[in-house]
Amino acid sequence: MRWARFDNNGTALYGVVEGDTIIPVRGSPLATWERTGTRHKLAEVKLLVPLEPLTFYACGMNYPEHVREVAVKLGQEPNLPKQPDIGYRANNALIAHNEAIVIPKDATDKVQYEGELVAVIGRKCKHLTRDDALTAVLGYTIGNDVSERTWQRGDRTLWRAKNTDTFKPMGPWIETDVDLESLVTKVRVNGKQMIEFHTNHMIFGVVDFLVAMTKYLTLFPGDMVWMGTEGATADMKHGDFCEVEISSIGTLRNPVVREA
Numbered sequence: 040m041r042w043a044r045f046d047n048n049g050t051a052l053y054g055v056v057e058g059d060t061i062i063p064v065r066g067s068p069l070a071t072w073e074r075t076g077t078r079h080k081l082a083e084v085k086l087l088v089p090l091e092p093l094t095f096y097a098c099g100m101n102y103p104e105h106v107r108e109v110a111v112k113l114g115q116e117p118n119l120p121k122q123p124d125i126g127y128r129a130n131n132a133l134i135a136h137n138e139a140i141v142i143p144k145d146a147t148d149k150v151q152y153e154g155e156l157v158a159v160i161g162r163k164c165k166h167l168t169r170d171d172a173l174t175a176v177l178g179y180t181i182g183n184d185v186s187e188r189t190w191q192r193g194d195r196t197l198w199r200a201k202n203t204d205t206f207k208p209m210g211p212w213i214e215t216d217v218d219l220e221s222l223v224t225k226v227r228v229n230g231k232q233m234i235e236f237h238t239n240h241m242i243f244g245v246v247d248f249l250v251a252m253t254k255y256l257t258l259f260p261g262d263m264v265w266m267g268t269e270g271a272t273a274d275m276k277h278g279d280f281c282e283v284e285i286s287s288i289g290t291l292r293n294p295v296v297r298e299a
Contacts, residue, residue, distance in 0.1 A: 101267030136210035178215035
C-alpha cells in the first residue's frame with residue numbers, strides 16, 4: 040500500500056495511492072482510517088511531505104564506499120563504524136516532492152545530494168529484538184540528505200550543513216510493501232545517472248539500528264530514520280533538478296535554485 044499526504048484546499052489529508060489516482064481517507068496510517076468515496080488524479084494534486092516526523096533520526100557514514108570516498112577527500116584513512124550510531128535532523132529542512140531545494144546566497148558551490156532510504160516507524164516501541172524490529176516499521180519513503188560540504192567540514196556541528204531550510208526533500212509517498220534486499224537506489228541530476236547502488240548494502244541495516252536505538256530510546260509512530268547513502272556525491276547548482284529513485288518505492292524529484 041502507498042500512503043501519500045496531499046493538499047486539499049489548504050487542508051492536509053492522507054490518501055491511498057492506486058495507480059494514477061489518490062483516494063482520500065478519514066484518519067491516518069498511524070491510527071484508524073477508512074476510505075472515502077472520493078478519487079483525485081494524482082497528477083492534479085499537490086503532494087506534501089508524506090509524514091511530519093515527531094523525531095527525525097539520521098544514520099551517518101553507513102555505506103562502505105561512502106566512508107572511503109569521504110576519507111579520500113579529507114586525506115585520511117577510512118574508518119568504518121564499529122557500531123550503529125544515530126544522529127538527528129530538523130523538521131524545518133523538510134520539503135516535499137517537486138518543491139525547490141534553495142541554496143543560501145552565501146553557500147559555496149559544494150552543495151551535494153545524498154539519496155537515502157527512510158524507515159517510517161508505525162508503532163510505539165522499546166527494546167526491539169532482531170526478530171520483531173521490522174514489525175515496528177510502517178513502511179519506507181525516499182530522502183535526499185542535501186549537504187553543504189564546506190560548512191560540514193568547518194562548523195563544530197552539522198546545524199546548517201544538513202539542516203538549512205529545504206535541505207531535506209522527502210517523498211513522494213510511503214510504501215508499506217517493501218523487500219529490502221531487492222531495492223536499488225539511483226540518483227540522477229538533469230536526467231544523467233550519477234550513481235546506482237544496492238540500497239540494503241549498508242554497514243548496519245534497519246534492524247541493527249532499531250535494535251540499538253530502542254535499547255535506550257522509545258520510538259513513536261511517525262518517527263523516521265534516514266539510513267545513509269553510498270559512494271561519491273556531486274555538486275548541484277542553480278537550474279538543476281535532482282531525482283532519487285528507489286525501486287518499488289518511487290522517485291523523489293526536486294529542482295535546485297540559488298537564493299537571490
